[in-house]
Amino acid sequence: MFNSVIKKPKITLLFLLLVTIIGAITFTQLPQREIPEVTFDIGMISTPYPGASPEEVERRITNPLEEELLNIDGIADISSVSTSGFSNIIVEVSEQADRDQVFSKIQQTVSDVSASFPDQVQDPDVSEEIQLGALSSYHLLSDDRENIYELNGLTDEWEQEIQGIPGVQGTLVKGIPSEEVVIDIDFDALFDEGLQIPDVISAIDDELNTVPLGVERVDDENVQLALPVIEDVEELESLSIGLNFDDEPVYLSDVGTVSVERVDEEDLITHEGTPAVSFTVIPDAGVDIPGLHETVDERMEMLAGDLPGEVNLDLFYTQNTVVQEIFGDLSLSFLFAIIAVIIVTLLGLNVSSAVIVALAIPVSILIGLVPLPFMNVDLNQISIIGIIIALGILVDDAIVVGDNIQRKYQEGLSPLEGAIEGSREVRVSIITSTLAIVFTFLPLVFITGANGDFIRALPSVLITTIIASTIIALSLVPIYLIWLQRRKVRKQGTGATEQPGVKVGLLGKQIDRLAGWYSNTLLRRVVKHPVKVGLTGLVFCILCYGLIPFIPVVFFPSADRPEVTIDVRMPAGTPIEETENVLFDMEEFITAEDENVIETAVYTGSGLPPLFGEGMSNTGEETGQILLRVDREQQSSEATIDRWTSTLEDAYPDAVIELSTIEAGPPVGAPIAIKLQGPEMDELKAIRDDLQEYIRLIPESGTVVDDLGDDRPTLLYEPDRDLMEENGITLNQISEQIGLATDGIPIGTFDDGLNTLDMQLVVNGDAEELVLEDFVVPSQVSGEGGMPEFIGLDELVTETRTEQTPLIARENGDRTITVRVFPGEDDQQGLEEQIESYVADLTSSSDFDNDYSIAIGGETEERSDFFVELAMLFIVVVFLIYIVMAIQFYSLVMPLLVMSTVFLAITGAIIGLFITQTGLGFMAMMGIVSLSGIVVRNSIVLIEFIEQRRREGMALEDAVVNAGNVRLRPILLTAITAIAALLPVAFSGDVLFVPLAISIISGLLFSAVFTVILVPAFYTALKRKSARKAENAAS
Structure with missing residues (x-):
């Protein structure tokens, strides 16, 4: 297939150009953000129970809900917090479950259980989305806090305006207390009129909660029927709430007042000492942060024109600033990496080969971007670092193919024959090594949880880019070199323009000398004593693993943020x-x-x-x-x-x-x-x-x-049960009276035509403290003349000052x-x-x-779980690479020889982390796993060349020496280019990526040096042992 691709360059180039253009368009359309989106399959069930203690909230709200929720299949964990007046339950859905189906069951369960809640409990709210990470946050600033409190209606309008922008999930306003309708009843006045609190509640409910009147047919028209609705709070005071002892109507204004008041502040905010309101914008998933911020910021500046003169708008935080800073730093590292790779290729290759290698970089990257939108990968610091890592790897194939084709031209082959033959010799090795890299990174895509979401962009980018680079190396590189060689042939009139020994690259002569010394001197000694050399290297590497306890362990470092x-x-x-x-x-x-x-x-x-x-x-x-x-x-x-x-x-x-x-x-x-x-x-x-x-x-x-x-601190009201039983008084009646005197009780909502406000009924709201003597509860026992008796609260309960648990947290019911x-x-x-x-x-x-248990977790537990999961994936990686090697070499032993380079690379990573005292954590482990696929390609190509020479009839030692001489240049160049690409990252000081860069650089450096020594030694020892077995079997 690849020979046909090379022989038909016009079609190939047209196809590559089309895909490259699509990649360029994809690059401009990929969303940008700081870090990958981390998904949390969790939901939150929030239930207000005004005035209730944590124990009562747990007993009457949290417990019943949890008991039913634990029976739903697909729920992994349930945690809850019961506080004064509030129950909050967080449900985590297992990754294997159908999220929509589980949340549908949760909604139904909450609806069923809440039907049995006490009347004072407000409707539970089930939220399937947890807001983590804001787009931007603004401050509305004023020297007088009252000025910003008056912005309540304006911020409501702003929320509607901003939430209408595509890409905005929601907004969050902090620092402005909400408003409610407060109906403050004078208990003595109400008592004197012969009325009770239920009379007030019933009158308000009967007035505001009417049923629709429907439609009537009048003169062949459907006419809507309606009643006038109170939309002015002050009109409530003229509401009749019952008849007094003289059968005269009593109005709400006779026994109390109605007003719109601010709820007690939940947040007090200042910025640099100035009172402020916080206005935060939450983005949708998958949006482009810079683009959305620009739109939101323009709209906010426009809305700021409605602010009074004493209030200012200030941008306090925006993720866009972080994104621009990160992309600026990584873009600089990316540029330095490209320059370093090109310089390295110029040192070891001629200009024509260096040009095609440089051309392969952007083309491979752009083609590799095409599948990313379908893999839910956007542009963030993880995907960008993946591209930088790929820079040093993707040129490997182009270097190997270009170097081998140039060698064929030196041997005198024609442009087409040299390209076909040169690419054919390394094709299997390149495809095999590419599969090894793909199989190395593919399991990382399946890391679970937040860590998997965080790192998934890295293997995704590397896989797509490396596959693209292989396609470019086996198609565009030969086509370019054919065109270049034919041009030289036409110009010079000869079929070969370069002869063996001609300087290739700026340091070509020096590299040739090094290759000669390496093959003729060093390798000759290695193949004479392969067992001794191999064991020495193996023992050294094993000893290096003893450095692990001396390397600091940092799972995720603190970000370099202010x-x-x-x-x-x-x-x-x-x-x-x-x-x-x-x-x-x-x-x-x-x-x-x-x-x-x-x-x-x-x-x-x-x-x-x-x-x-x-x-x-x-x-x-x-x-x-x-x-x-x-x-x-x-x-x-x-x-x-x-x-x-x-x-x-x-x-x-x-x-x-x-x-x-x-x-x-x-x-x-x-x-x-x-x-x-x-x-x-x-x-x-x-x-x-x-x-x-x-x-x-x-x-x-x-x-x-x-x-x-x-x-x-808690005031405990101990009821007199005997007195309550004598008078037929319930604990609920007592709690209602105390609740009315403190926080009040909710009695519905009031719609003024623009906003819907909660209504709260309080008794003696202007009192500084609760006086039990001022409140009475009607007795079921009639007094003289059939009139009901009233028992004072101070007689029904005894007040004791104590302390109670502020909250009750639970996990899975415990x-x-x-x-x-x-x-x-x-x-x-x-x-x-x-x-x-x-x-x-x-x-x-x-x-x-x-009945009690103690478990130690935290970051340590997270780290241990991750390392266990990573170890399992690493075993899968090694097994997949082994299978690929076994298929290529049709041997069960030869893959072990290839895999020895992974052992060498990990040794190098450990040495590098130890010397630099860089933390062994999440990203360092990612670098070590990445090495598994990167380093095997050199040993694959080296062993493949030895095998080819032996099939051509060379003796074992000569085949090893010849392959070492031919392959030293590409081995050094591929290792140095990968190292050069990551050096800017290693010296960038980025706390997240330095460990990854250090582990890969040191692993590559160590592996490159030891591969050209130990792999030939292992190979020679293995083949000699096989030959002796064959001789013994023959004899």
């Missing part, structure tokens, strides 16, 4: 205003002492919007975050964390403080996470306290926090407390061993209740 986030959790019950004051004090303290902090923002309450991944969990009035931006030229984010962690913990002992920065990869959680599970919260808290005390006593243990926090530890990188391994020893001693003791 943002540092400070999570602050004050004692439970701290008002939001006090929390904000503490955060202000921290902010002032840091900025006064650290001149490298150039920008700050304070988010009190629920914390930052999802700018950098997951936000703060289990938030409330006692929580908040401070965002610091540091001058990266003077101080890194990691250095900032090291500088301020212990200082802030010492300065603010009452607060739980955690400093973090953005990880260069998918989130993996705390370095060490200890999960405690069991039935009783008190026992779990006791285990937690002992564990935290033990960890904190260990030197350099770092920050130790948990997801439960301190108990919340109550759970998670303790998270953030030690320094150098202290993690030793600390983890001590914790494991403590946990083992605790759980094995006779006093430990078997």
